[in-house]
Amino acid sequence: MDAENLRNIYNQYFSQGSSAWSSTDLKKTRKVVERTLYWLRKSGFSKANASVLDIGCATGYYTESFRLTGCNSLGLDYSEIAVEQAAQRFPSCRFVQMNGFEPSFEEEFDVAFCRGFSGVNTHDLEFIARWVNKYMRYISAGGYFVLAYSSDFSGKEKSGETVNLSRSELSMLVTLINGEYKGTHIFYYFGFVSKVKRAFEKYILRKNVKDYFYILIQKSS
Numbered sequence: 001m002d003a004e005n006l007r008n009i010y011n012q013y014f015s016q017g018s019s020a021w022s023s024t025d026l027k028k029t030r031k032v033v034e035r036t037l038y039w040l041r042k043s044g045f046s047k048a049n050a051s052v053l054d055i056g057c058a059t060g061y062y063t064e065s066f067r068l069t070g071c072n073s074l075g076l077d078y079s080e081i082a083v084e085q086a087a088q089r090f091p092s093c094r095f096v097q098m099n100g101f102e103p104s105f106e107e108e109f110d111v112a113f114c115r116g117f118s119g120v121n122t123h124d125l126e127f128i129a130r131w132v133n134k135y136m137r138y139i140s141a142g143g144y145f146v147l148a149y150s151s152d153f154s155g156k157e158k159s160g161e162t163v164n165l166s167r168s169e170l171s172m173l174v175t176l177i178n179g180e181y182k183g184t185h186i187f188y189y190f191g192f193v194s195k196v197k198r199a200f201e202k203y204i205l206r207k208n209v210k211d212y213f214y215i216l217i218q219k220s221s
Contacts, residue, residue, distance in 0.1 A: 003078060003099045006118050010079035014059070022058035022082075022116070026065065028189065033065040035187055036113065036214060040144055043182045043216055050110035055135065056100055056117035060086030063093045066113070074109070076100060101131045108140040115148035115212075121163050123155075129176035136178045136219055145179060145217045150210040162210075170215065179217035186211045 023029045050071050054063040057075030059082055066073035067090070075095040077083050083097045098104070101119060112135050114120075119131050132145060139145060155166030165173070174181040188194035201207040 003101050007078045007099075010077075011081045014079055014081040014085060023061045024059065026061055029061040030065040030068060031189065032115075032187055033062060033069055033113075035185075036146055037069060039183070039185050039214065039216060040111065040146075043144070043218065045111075045142075045144055045218075047110050051108070051140075053109040053112045053135070053138070055103075055112060055114040056119075057086060057095065058082050058116075060090045060093060060095060062113065062115060063095070064090040067093050071111075076103070101134075103134055103138060105138045108138055108143070110140055110143045112139055112143075112145045113148075114146065115214075117149075120147065120149040120165075123163055123165070123169065125169060125173045125176060128173060132217075133178045136217075139179075139219045141219060141221045143219050144182070145177070145219070147215040147217070148212055150212050152208055152210050154208075164210070170213065174215060174217065177217050179219050182216040182218050185214045185216070187214060 048070065052066045052071045052073045054066065054073060054075040057063045057077045060075050063073045063075035063086065073093055075083070075086055075093060076098050077086070077095070078097065078099050080097045083095045086093070087095045100117060120128055122128065132147065135145060149165070150162065151164045153167050154164045155169060157164045170184065188198070198209060198211065201209050
């Protein structure tokens with residue numbers, strides 16, 4: 001996980017106008033954000049106009065989605081090209097170019113939202129926990145870190161595939177993070193219909209299907 005190498009890769013990627021590695025559908029990103037806020041409220045988070053840090057924001061669609069729900073959102077990415085595109089596309093949001101493995105802020109956030117960040121693409125759980133715990137320092141008391149990534153939960157993957165953290169690995173990971181584990185959720189875009197479709201693909205068609213998991217960690221008051 002070399003930050004400078006990742007930065008160069010993403011700069012090249014975003015300079016080509018590609019979008020397969022990031023979300024560019026505001027309707028979909030807003031639905032994910034609204035569901036995330038629902039899970040947070042169910043866990044006891046009730047602050048209105050929350051300050052949200054979007055880690056690995058890419059071109060800013062999740063950052064903007066949080067803003068549209070009334071949050072004060074800040075997007076962070078190490079690719080200056082991605083940050084420039086995000087700022088041009090969503091001028092009402094704030095964006096910062098920063099090494100995502102070494103955060104440094106003079107402010108606190110009520111929620112840190114981290115979806116699809118390259119730092120989760122490893123089976124080195126201690127590595128993941130180290131950089132997550134750096135963000136925990138900047139979360140206000142009672143605030144949350146939301147860690148999201150995709151997996152088929154098998155614990156193994158083919159060459160070139162993003163990692164598939166197993167459920168046991170995820171259970172171990174949350175014990176390494178400095179906060180209180182508040183649950184793991186799977187997002188289904190069309191709710192029960194998507195859930196049934198996914199089960200059919202997995203167990204009847206035997207497809208290797210990844211789900212996006214969302215882990216909620218609360219900072220102690």
